[in-house]
Amino acid sequence: MKRLLEKWSQWSLVKQIIVGLILGIILAVTIPEAAQPVAILGTLFVGSLKAIAPVLVLILVMSAIAQHKRGNQTNMKSIIVLYLIGTFAAGLIAVIISFIFPVSLTLAKGAEGLTPPGGVVEVLQTLLLNVVDNPIKAIYNANYIGILAWAILLGLALRNAADTTKTMITNFADAVSKMVRWVIMLAPFGIMGLVFESITANGMEALLGYGKLLAVLIGCMLIVALVVNPIIVYVMIRQNPYPLVLKCLKESGITAFFTRSSASNIPVNMRLCENLGLNKDSYSVSIPLGATINMAGAAVTISVLTLAAVHTLGIQVDIPTAIILSVLSAISACGASGVAGGSLLLIPLACSLFGIPADVAMQVVGVGFIIGVLQDSFETALNSSTDVLFTAAAEFKEMRKAGKEININKVA
Template sequence: MGIKQVYDKWESISLVYRIIGGLLIGLVLALIVPGNDYIPILGSLFIGALKAIAPFLVLFLVIGSLSKSGKGIGPLFRLVIIMYVVSTIISAIIATLISFGFPADIALVVPPESTSGSPDSAYDLISGLLMKLVCNPLEALMTGNYLGILFWAVIVGIILRTTASEGTLKMCEDVSDTLVKVIRGIISFAPFGILGLIYESVSTNGMDIFVDYGHLILLLVSAMLIVMFITNPLIVFITTRRNPYPLLFACIKGSAITAFFTRSSAANIPMNLSLCEKMGIDKELYSTSIPLGATINMNGAAITINVMTLAAAYTLGVDVPIYMAILLCIVSSCAACGASGVGGGSLLLIPLACSLLGIDDTIATQLIAIGFVIAVIQD
């Protein structure tokens, strides 16, 4: 049997079944032969390939879409943005309510003296987001800064609507179509990547992760499940007046599994684009809204920031009044937009939220370390 026949046979198997197979094999290998240095390379290669190609895919998809888009897509796109923002804020609120109702106590080393960076936190947040927007476009592509990529892609795409020739527009479309095919090839080997990722996580941390940080994991998972199965479907129902659950289960089957193990909304952009294409959604809409959602619709990041910060506050005995909890929800929702869409991105924003409550940077650093231990769940 030739290589082409083997590949065709591989492709004939449902991607979901292949991924589940890779997951189970990785779990078994981690328990039987932990500590192997070569198996995790599969996960690193998979994530690296997706992150390498995704910025260029987003750039050309957005430019191509806006350069030849019609005006009718505008109101629908504005509605999508509103849904993104509302969903993220609601996620932060749910995380706060759960943390107040079932506070988690975690082991922290408290320094003898505490210092707070709260006076500069608002300025750092706003200036950081603005600087990401106007980042050098080449640097944005190299570093995976999707705010910068979207900003320049939108500007170039809008200008091309009035200045580009048919040949230029066709070239942009051809490049984006080529990149989509490359992405599909990478996704085809997702089971091997998932195998490497789950092996590395379980082999490194073992099953003790679920004992040492069980309460914290339970809070994070509970908040995320409420958002996934209740609030987000409710938002869709209010907007469309249609049953949202068939769409939800289709998205879980086609996108959520890889999103969970890659822990990166940016790396999962190709999966979501492919899913939208299969559903027959207008390309002008999803080619822009999906990359934008991977940048600003950070429900998981908002939940992580709030739960981890309030867990530290409870452990240290820091009082969090209602007005401060509201401010924390707003700040975490805004900060989540700066999570960069990469695995662990939300963890690096925890010090910002901690500074609002006067929690020392040393404590915030410990929270980041804890977050990386439970990273396969929290992000």
């Protein structure tokens, strides 16, 4: 047993996760009833990540800003611009693909009792109100906009604090980071539980009737992840972007796929940024911010499902309106994490652009919940892995401008 544990510890986290994934599938297919207790492992893993993430963000951002010295570069402007460009590009790709491969839906109930936002103004208003949320309430509800706002203010206020105070804050940040590493070590067992629960609870039969819709959705996300994002990164670093792209997908995208929560994946992304040797002053802010506003996957979901409703109802769409939809989906996607139900509940908002009644739009939301097992998984994997990708791209760009050597192949 000791030798087995030693060999297990020598494997990379990705290899361990793949083993957990395979075991979860085998248990779900062969002995689903006898292995039912395995499901609790996934619940515990996701619960642990969700519990530690708000505290991690508050402490790390506060510490980074308090310790920040004037003149040190943080690349935040470039990162935010990349987030916005990436989200808009994803919405635009989804619109183009939806026109090339139009999808019609068999509308389904299943979204009764849910209240979508009344418009873009309401979405943005919610975001602004989250900024001024009570700090304790923000941590309890995992309101990352509020947590970021308080962490930044506390960090600025502590810039002139005594060195002993700053040292104490740094020690707290190191302690929380160590706790995060402990939680991430359990990822293979958590993934095994999540896979087992997903297969036994949902199966795949319900998804077969929406094969074409899923193909368009997932196809758009793969194009964004493997074509659009690499082009954006290449423009920034002027080198082959794929080693970095694939590393982000492998180490961030896999866990995000199964946790289906950008917030839960913040600790994973923080660790990946640390392993890539990125500036802590930048990624301690950009990663939690990206989990809130960098929503390329959500922009794809909103655009594809909205245009599926448009094609189902036989509504004619011109090019200017389609471009407006891309912009609307990008803006709405930035507010997706602050709305109960995520990106799906923003579909009625986009449908209103074409005069589609709310009751019909909510039936489209119902379809979204049916395919949510895969749709939400791919969406979160794209969103979360892109947070690290753009944070790294912005820093590597500054290194290139400064004449420093960038060996992208080392990150593979």
